[in-house]
Amino acid sequence: MQHIPPARWISAAVTALLLAAVRLPAGAADAAPAHLANVTILATGGTIAGTGASSTTTIGYTSATVGVQSLIQAVPELAKVAHVSGEQVMQIASESMDNAHWLTLAKRVNALLAQDNVDGIVITHGTDTLEETAYFLDLVVKSRKPVVLVGAMRPSTALSADGPINLYNAVLLAASPEAVGKGVLVAMNDQIHAAREVSKTNTSTPDTFKTTELGMLGYIQGNHPFFYRQSTRKNTADTVFDISRLDALPQVDIVYGYANMQPTALNALVAAGAKGIIHAGVGDGSLAAPMVPALTAARQQGVVIVRASRVGQGIVARNGEANDDALDFVVADTLNAQKARILLMLALTKTADSKEIQRMFYTY
Ligand code: DAS
Numbered sequence: 001m002q003h004i005p006p007a008r009w010i011s012a013a014v015t016a017l018l019l020a021a022v023r024l025p026a027g028a029a030d031a032a033p034a035h036l037a038n039v040t041i042l043a044t045g046g047t048i049a050g051t052g053a054s055s056t057t058t059i060g061y062t063s064a065t066v067g068v069q070s071l072i073q074a075v076p077e078l079a080k081v082a083h084v085s086g087e088q089v090m091q092i093a094s095e096s097m098d099n100a101h102w103l104t105l106a107k108r109v110n111a112l113l114a115q116d117n118v119d120g121i122v123i124t125h126g127t128d129t130l131e132e133t134a135y136f137l138d139l140v141v142k143s144r145k146p147v148v149l150v151g152a153m154r155p156s157t158a159l160s161a162d163g164p165i166n167l168y169n170a171v172l173l174a175a176s177p178e179a180v181g182k183g184v185l186v187a188m189n190d191q192i193h194a195a196r197e198v199s200k201t202n203t204s205t206p207d208t209f210k211t212t213e214l215g216m217l218g219y220i221q222g223n224h225p226f227f228y229r230q231s232t233r234k235n236t237a238d239t240v241f242d243i244s245r246l247d248a249l250p251q252v253d254i255v256y257g258y259a260n261m262q263p264t265a266l267n268a269l270v271a272a273g274a275k276g277i278i279h280a281g282v283g284d285g286s287l288a289a290p291m292v293p294a295l296t297a298a299r300q301q302g303v304v305i306v307r308a309s310r311v312g313q314g315i316v317a318r319n320g321e322a323n324d325d326a327l328d329f330v331v332a333d334t335l336n337a338q339k340a341r342i343l344l345m346l347a348l349t350k351t352a353d354s355k356e357i358q359r360m361f362y363t364y
Contacts, residue, residue, distance in 0.1 A: 036081070036082050036083050036175070037082050037083070037119035037120060037174075037175035037176075038082065038083045038085070038117055038118055038119045038120075039082040039083070039084050039085075039118075039119060039120045039121065039122060039171050039174045039175050040084075040085050040086070040087065040112050040118055040120075040121050040122070041068055041071070041072065041084060041085070041086040041087070041121075041122045041123075041124060041167075041171070042068075042086075042087050042089045042105065042108060042109065042112075042121060042122070042123045042124070043067070043068035043071060043086060043087070043088045043089065043091070043123075043124045044089055044090050044091070044092065044094070044097075044101070044105065044123060044124060044125045044126070044133075045063060045064030045090060045091045045092040045093060045094065045124075045125070045126055046063055046064060046092075046093065046094050046124065046125050046126025046127060046128075046130075046151050046152070047061070047063050047126060047127060047151060047152045047153060047154065047155055047163070048071070048124050048125075048126075048150065048151050048152035048156065048163040048166065048167065049063070049064050049065060049066040049067070049071060049091070049124065049156065049163075050062055050063040050064065050065060050066070050152075050155035050156060050157075051065045051066060051155055051156060051157045052155045052157045052158055054157070055157060055158060055159045056158070056159060057155065057157065057158065058154050058155070058158050058204070059204065061155040061157070061158075062155075063093040063126060063155075064091045064092050064093050064126070065091075066156050067088055067091075068086035068087065068088045068124070069086055071086070071124060071156075071163075071167060072084055072086050074156065074164055075164045075167055075168050077168055078167070078168060078171050081168070081171055081172045081175050081223070082119075082120075082171050082172070082174070082175040084171060087108070089104065089105055089108055090104070090105075092126070093126050093128070094125055094126025094127065094128045094129040094130060094133070094151075095126065095128045095129065097126070097129045097132070097133060099248065099249040099345070100248075102133060102136050102249075103243055103246060103247070103248075103249070105123070105133070105137070106136065106137055106140045106141065106243050107243065107244065109121055109123075109137060109141055109147060110140075110141060110142050110143070110244065113141065113142075113143035113145050113147075114142075114143070118145070119145060119146075119174075119175065120145050120146040120147070120148070120174030120175055120179070121145070121146070121147045121148070121174060122148050122149075122150060122167070122170045122171050122174045123137075123147070123148070123149045123150070124150055124151065124167065124170075125149050125150070125151050126151060127151040127152070127153060127188075127200055127208065127209075128200070130149055130151050130186065130200065130209075131186070131195070131198050131199050131200060131209075131338070131339070132338050132339065132342060133149060134149045134184050134185075134186050134195035134198065135184070135195045135196055135339045135342050135343075136342050136346075137149075137184045137195065138183050138184040138194075138195035138196060138235045138236060139235065139236075139239050139241050139342065139343065139346055139364060140239070140241050140242075140243045140346065141184060141236045141237075142236070142237055142242070143236060143237060144180055144181040144236060144237050145180060146173065146174045146175075146176070146179035146180060146182070146185065147174070147184045147185070147236075148170045148171075148173050148174045148179070148184075148185045148186070148187050149170075149184065149185070149186050149187070149195070150166050150167055150169075150170035150186070150187050150188065151163075151166070151188065152166055152206075153204060153205060153206045153208060154206065162188075162189070162206045165190075166187065166188055166189070169187050169190065169220040170187040172220060172223060172224075172225070173185060173187050173192065173220060173225050176224075176225050178225050178227055179225060182194075182217065182227070182230050182231075183195060183196070183230075183231055183235035183236055184235065184236065185217070186198045186209060187220060188206075188208075188209040189206050189207050189208075189209065190219055190220050190221065191209070191216050191218075191219060191220070192216060192217045192218045192219065192220060192225060192227065193209055193210075193211050193216045193217060194211065194216075194217055194230070194231040195235070196231055196233055196235070196335070196339070196364075197211045197214045197215075197231070197334070198210070198211050198216070199211070199212070199312070199336060212312070212313055213313045213314075214334070215229060217229055217230055217231075233363065233364050234363055234364055235364065239364060240350060241346045241349065241350070243346075243349075246349060249345045249346070249349065250275040250276065250345050250348040250349065251272075251273055251274050251275055251276075252274060252275060252276035252277070252278065252341045252344045252345045252348070253269040253274045253276075253277060253278070253341070254277075254278040254279075254280055254337050254338070254341055255269065255277060255278070255279055255280065256280050256310060256337075257279065257280055257281040257282045257286070257288065257310050258282065258310075259282075261288040261290065261291060262290050263290055263291055263293075263294030263295075266279075266291065266294050266295065266298065267294055270298045270301065270303055274303060275302075275303060275304065275348055276303060276304040276305075276306065276341075276344040276345070276348055277295070277298060277303055277304070277305050277306070278306050278308050278332070278337045278340045278341045278344065279291070279295065279305060279306065279307055279308065280308050280309060280310045280336075280337035281307060281308070281309055281310065281316075281321070282309075282310060282311075283309065283311065283321065284309060284311075284314070284316055284317060284320050284321045285307035285308055285309045285316035285320070285321055285322070285331065285332070286321040286322075287307070287321065287322050292322075292327075295327070295329070296327060299327065299328055299329070302352065304330065304344060304347075304348065304352065304354060304357060305327070305328075305329045305330065306329070306330045306331070306332050306340050306344055306357075306361070307321075307322060307324065307329050307330070307331045307332060308331075308332035308335065308336065308337040308340045309332070309336075309337075310337065312336055313334075314334065315333055315334055316331045316332050316333065316334075317331065318331045318358070328354050329354070330344075330354055330357050330358045330361060331358070331361065332361060333361050333362060335361065340361075343360065343361060343364055344357070347360045347361075
């Protein structure tokens with residue numbers, strides 16, 4: 001080993017002590033901003049609140065078991081980016097989310113955002129229907145303040161659980177001026193997505209949320225959000241939908257297209273009282289021959305028919321695979337079937353006029 005004379009050791013030690021004295025405290029690069037926004041976390045359940053039997057349990061765990069205060073306490077870094085409070089609005093696995101849950105959640109969101117002491121909201125949610133809740137809120141929240149949905153693909157007990165960092169990023173985003181007026185957002189896996197276009201694309205991986213063709217809005221990196229685009233469609237404060245006095249939503253159901261399709265399910269749904277049907281057809285929203293008379297009969301009974309596609313990307317073109325003008329059908333534009341259902345439900349709270357409803361599908 002090289003011999004270092006004592007004087008050099010002392011000099012090195014003094015230098016090290018001086019450097020330590022001036023070195024910024026850990027995390028100073030991400031020190032809290034002067035003014036911290038007030039962000040309310042509304043917890044609904046899901047994997048982000050899930051627990052497993054062991055740290056390696058990533059499937060077969062129990063969803064919706066950890067309460068909102070525990071979620072907050074598990075991420076003390078939240079206090080660096082916002083003044084955070086939490087409410088447990090519900091505690092469910094999101095495959096069981098329903099219209100009543102949505103109305104409860106949306107009314108609470110609007111009540112909180114109307115308060116001057118609330119700057120943004122984060123909603124912790126199961127991933128299975130997260131995209132649907134996000135779009136529903138995108139159409140009914142009456143504020144431009146940030147509303148950010150967040151979930152997790154691994155339970156809170158798992159090795160490298162994604163919930164804590166996803167929650168931190170979501171709160172950081174909801175506290176950011178850049179997120180104002182961007183519509184309802186989804187923050188997952190360091191990415192920012194618009195509610196209208198994001199979808200869950202993988203059953204189990206942390207990168208499951210994607211906006212495949214129209215593109216995510218940006219990233220969250222180094223404790224900052226970076227936006228590179230925003231949706232061109234009206235949302236939140238710019239929509240005509242008002243759920244404040246609604247206790248229920250019109251029944252709208254989905255029929256899924258496939259080879260050998262018959263109108264059995266369609267006829268059952270219409271008989272059960274559906275006011276609207278989303279036909280998630282093959283290809284460009286194509287209608288199998290046996291479906292046309294059944295859909296026509298449903299339309300004649302006053303049921304609004306929307307031609308969507310099972311494909312997942314692209315425009316369902318009006319008068320393309322069917323004569324929508326003659327059939328008096330609506331087309332879903334680029335909305336997938338589950339989101340077209342949400343827009344049609346809300347449209348039916350305003351009108352049954354198919355031409356006005358078609359305008360709404362080209363607006364939102
Ligand atoms: N069952 C899923 C849900 O609650 C778990 C999850 O991925 O959050 O949506």
